[in-house]
Amino acid sequence: MKELKNKIEKYKTQFNREITLIQDKKGLQELRNLFLSRKKGYVSLLFEDFKTLKPEERPEAGKIINELKEYVQTKLQVLQEEFSTAKKVEKTYDLTLPGKDVYLGSPHPIVHFQQEIEQIFLTMGFAIEEGPEIETDYYNFEALNFPQHHPARDDWDTLYIKDDLLLRTHTSPVQIRVMEKKKPPIRIIIPGKVFRKETPDPTHLPMFFQVEGLVIDVGITFAHLKGTLEYFLKALFNENIKIRFRPSFFPFTEPSAEVDIECTVCDGKNEDCRVCGGSGWIEILGAGMVDPQVLKNVNIDPEKHSGFAFGMGIDRTAMFAFQISDMRNFYENDLRFIRQVLRK
Amino acid sequence: MKISLSWLKQYIDLDISTSELVDTLNNIGLMVDDWEENENDTILDIETYANRPDTLGHLGVARELAVALGRPLKEQSWPLIELNEKTSDLINIKILDEDLCPRYCGIIVRGVHVGPSPYWLREKIKAIGLSPINNVVDVTNYVLFSTAQPIHAFDLDKLTGRKIIVCKAKKSESLISLEGDTLALSSDMLVIADEVKPVALAGVIGGQETSVSNETQDVFIESAYFDPVSVRKTSKKLGIKTEASYRFERGADESFPPQAALMAASILTQMGGKATKGILDIYSEPRKPKTIVLRNHRVAGLLGLEIQEEFIEETLSKLGFQIERTQKGVWQVKSPPFRVDVEREADLIEEIVRFYGYDKIPAKLPPFETLEPALSPKRKAFHKLRQILFHYGFDEVVNFSFVNEEKEAKLQSGRKPIEVRNPVSSKASILRTTLIGGLLENISWNLNRGAEGVHVFETGNVYFWQNDSCTEQCMLALATTGRVGTAHWQSRNEETDFFRLKGACEAFMNYLRYDPYIFREEDHTYFEPGHSLSLHFKGEPVGFMGLVRRDILDSYSIEDEVWAAEFKLEMLLEKQAKKFQYRPVTRFPGISRDISFIASQEVTYQKIKAAVEKCSIPYLNQFYIYDRFSGPSIPKGKVSLSLRFVFCHPQRTLLAEEVDALQERIIKTLKAEFNFQLREGGKIDK
Known part of the structure; x- marks a missing residue:
């Protein structure tokens, strides 16, 4: 019993010493564990000793152990509250300094713009298809209703690898590849790189991106072509943009159309407008109803199915959308240019 | 093509403003790219289409305007001052190849005083941007730009034997062109020959020897139809493109040669010459127009718009088509000879809607049907991959597919390059066999412009010969050098290293659930020996990463170290990713x-x-x-x-x-x- 009393006295002294040293909640928890931990805390150990005492000694022993427990608990509680009450936090930093800047990479403007275009067509239920960049004369020209010696081929200045092998001049050959494989209904867009024999200047490059669209089904009309492209152009530019369809010529569509949008830079009011040349309109898309000969070439009966196709230069459209005056900027890959897509 | 407003007015009355005229032309598909107004004329620059040779002259444009504006074309008359001699008495014409020349007309104007053209003609020639030469040449040009029918004038006296023979050239024959070039002819080229030698390249260019000079007295005018493919092949082979070949290769009006010859002769006789009697016209098999069936329900079916039958009939007949109704809503249509582009029902429908107005077609969305999943797993993975690389601070670049052969060789990609036969520049003569070269160019470019560091990636095809076939393969390449970002007040921006590159690669492998993959220490031609790893996915090698070889960097003038990687992206994206499957999270502490x-x-x-x-x-x-x-x-x-x-x-x-x-x-x-x-x-x- 005396031994117990001494122990309690010793613990109490130790507690009183240690509690003055506590700096934070962590220290508080450590001290609490030391005394009150269920398994190895001092109080628990005292109760172990308690079990060895004679029955008549137990009531007093129990009382003094509990007194210590309460003493410790109360003191710890007070300290706990002291720690918890909000102290005024000292301000040691300048809140106006810039925040941490995580360095993120930027998408390339053309790829970024291509994805915006894809997104619009995906919401209209179009699937995305791709095809080879090295093509045969058949897919690039012949199947698209460009006869072997037709001057229409001059409008597509071609880079050749061999007589029959070339770098595709448009994404249209993929139309043929898809129609050969798949039966209607077909509703696809085909984005990709195309190649032309062009000497680089601000508006011409030997390589650029195009996106092609193709819809084939029963009962597809020119009205559907107009509806689709109007929806697309309004989504890409703005809801109020003016759109004009006018007759044109492509070997693989009949009737064919060129689609212009109003020049939002000058609203058609500046005769010397750098963007539209004063006409007030910008040529943005070529389109038309798929030529019956093209359908026949892929064994689709033009009496049963009809469809429309359209094609757009992604670079050219991006130039207009972002007000970039020189197409070559896209392929210099100056990071000061590219990273503008990412952030201001 | 340049169109003069005053010239047009010879064919049609035009009292509308220029902007009204431009709109009218645009609406029917004759796109006016630009126009210029001067004191006494307005010159329109009209875009030409390969299928509309009929619009390559003022008459053709006037014809279109007449229909669009609902006005008649003015009648033209070409009176002749005739001699008693018959044309056939003075010249003999023989066509040996009727396939390539189904029709050949000629007339002779004697006593022409070759000299400057009268004022009105010089003005016309200048209006369309040409220089007047002499009255005979100016007249041939005038006819061409009026009617789109090319004609040619020979000095009759220089035609040996007074003979015109239309035939294929003989092997090793040659011809000195009007421009003084000696043309080596081949046996597939159609020529105009006299008794002894070729005197002109049919439909392409005349010969110098028989051309009209100041001494010329009598002129033989040729007005013919030549096969488009033959003219095009000859013009391409010799690299000679003329106003004549441009029109013949697109298809001239087979019915028109006599009228063009008459027109030229008439103008020349007004200048003092006298024409021989009768146009010699060799035309053994006149072309019969094809009959096209047009159905009204197809018009609506293709356009999504009902057009009144009266409008269809009226428009087509005004455009020169013969149209005959065979039953309700069905017609038989014959194209006029100048419309070589209209052969099928769809072509007729375009004619109708051109004049009805594209703006009157309603805009409707196509009926929606669910098709296959719009975004393929491959594309989804691709998008995710890019996001991960952006997260790792890599900027996306797009380089040209053409590269410098010498620089490419230094990289030793091990892929046999594909040459472009007609490259844009000798420095871009082959297709890239690796993406690394492009990225090094980008690094060099940006470091030279003050960048502290460059971290870039590109996805795209490389191209190479595999056995005897051209192969293209989609790759992913990354390159990193220098510091990342800009310095922050809390810490200096860190210097990139190999593990930044490797971390990005591990990240996309892990986040795309590509499993299992392994790196091996393996040398590669792009990298310093002992400084590169190969990556293997599901047991197959998919790429390399490492420290770029010093001598390669030197050839791009890069002084800093560059770490780079290249992977076969297509191979990665095509493989199955490990499926996400939930594993219970243990509740017990580790x-x-x-x-x-x-x-x-x-x-x-x-x-x-x-x-x-x-x-x-x-x-x-x-x-x-x-x-x-x-x-x-x-x-x-x-x-x-x-x-x-x-x-x-x-x-x-x-x-x-x-x-x-x-x-x-x-x-x-x-x-x-x-x-x-x-x-x-x-x-x-x-």
Whole structure:
């Protein structure tokens, strides 16, 4: 019993010493564990000793152990509250300094713009298809209703690898590849790189991106072509943009159309407008109803199915959308240019 | 093509404003690219289409305007001052190849005084941007730009034997052109010959010898129809493109040669010449127009718009089509001879809607049907990959597919390059066989412009010969050099290194769930020996990464170190990713143990990892290296490695003694395998 009393006295002294040293909640928890931990805390150990005492000694022993427990608990509680009450936090930093800047990479403007275009067509239920960049004369020209010696081929200045092998001049050959494989209904867009024999200047490059669209089904009309492209152009530019369809010529569509949008830079009011040349309109898309000969070439009966196709230069459209005056900027890959897509 | 407004007015009355005129032309598909107004004329620049040779003259444009504006074309008359001699008395015309020349007309104008044209003609010629030459040449040009029918004038006296023979050239014959070039002819070229030699290249260019000069007295006017393909082949082969060949290769009006000849002769007789009697017209098989069936329901079916039958009939007949109704809503239509582009029902429908107005077609969305999933797994993976690389601070670039052959050779991609036969420049004569070259160009460009660091990636095709076929393969390449971002007030921006590159690669492999993959130390031509890894996915090699060779960097003038990687992207994206499947998360706390060793530098982490994995330690949830260093406190040739092992039991709390035993097993294995020395307590001795 005396031994117990001494122990309690010793613990109490130790507690009183240690509690003055506590700096934070962590220290508080450590001290609490030391005394009150269920398994190895001092109080628990005292109760172990308690079990060895004679029955008549137990009531007093129990009382003094509990007194210590309460003493410790109360003191710890007070300290706990002291720690918890909000102290005024000292301000040691300048809140106006810039925040941490995580360095993120930027998408390339053309790829970024291509994805915006894809997104619009995906919401209209179009699937995305791709095809080879090295093509045969058949897919690039012949199947698209460009006869072997037709001057229409001059409008597509071609880079050749061999007589029959070339770098595709448009994404249209993929139309043929898809129609050969798949039966209607077909509703696809085909984005990709195309190649032309062009000497680089601000508006011409030997390589650029195009996106092609193709819809084939029963009962597809020119009205559907107009509806689709109007929806697309309004989504890409703005809801109020003016759109004009006018007759044109492509070997693989009949009737064919060129689609212009109003020049939002000058609203058609500046005769010397750098963007539209004063006409007030910008040529943005070529389109038309798929030529019956093209359908026949892929064994689709033009009496049963009809469809429309359209094609757009992604670079050219991006130039207009972002007000970039020189197409070559896209392929210099100056990071000061590219990273503008990412952030201001 | 340049169109003069005053010239047009010879064919049609035009009292509308220029902008009204431009709109009218645009609406029917004659796109006015630009126009210029001067004191007495307006010149329109009209875009030409390969299928509309009929609009390559003022008459054709007037014809279109007449229909669009609902006005008549003015009648033209071409009176002649005739001699008593018959044309056939003075010249003999023979066509030996009627396939390539189905029609040939000629007339002679005698006593022409070759000299400057009258004022009105010179003005016309100047209006369309040409220079007047002499009255005969100016007249031929005038006819061409009026009617789109090219004609040619020969000096009659220089035609040996007064003969015109239309035939194919003989092998090794030659002709000195109007421009003074000696043309080597081949036997597939159609020529106009006299009794002894070729005097003109049919439909392309005349010969110098028989051309009209100041001494010329009598002029023979040729007005013919030549086969478009033949003219095009000859013009391409010799590289000669003329106003005549441009029109013939698109298809001239087979009915028109006599009228063009008459027109030329008429104007020349007004200038003092006298024409022979009768146009010689060799035309043995006049072309019969094809009958096209037009159905009203197809008009609506293709356009999505009902057009009144009266409008259809009226428009087509005004445009010169013969239209005959065979039953309700069905017509038989014959094209006028100048409309070589209209052969099918769809072509007729375009004619109708051109004049009805594209703006009157309603806009409707196509009926929606669910098709296949719009975004393929491959594309989804591609998008995710890009996001991960952006997250790692790599900017996306797009380079040209053409590269400099010499520079490309230095890279030694091991792929046989494909040459472009007619490249845009000799410095871009082959297709790239690797993406690395482009990225190095980008690094060089940006460092030269003050960038502190460049971290870029590109996805795209490389191209090469595989056996005898052209192959294209979609690749992913990355390159990194210099500092990342700009300095922050809390920390200096860090310098990139190999592990930044490797981290990005591991990240996309992990986040795309590509499993299992492994790196191997393996040399590659792009990289310094001993400084590169290969990546293997599902047992197949998919790419390399490493420190770019010094001599390569020198050829791009890059002084800094560059780490780069190239992967076969298509191969990666086409493989199945490991499916996401939930594993229960244990509710019991894990126990972690840190162990530090002194090891030989030769022992790679990959070997340690393999050894630990081989042991199959139970409850070992994860382990990783969290410290590695060498220095004065560590013996030479050795490193200190600190590994953390985390143990976890799914159903209960592990006991310390259990973990002790497992830890002991690991230590024993590593000591035995690699001769590791344990560093007690995991603390570093100072």
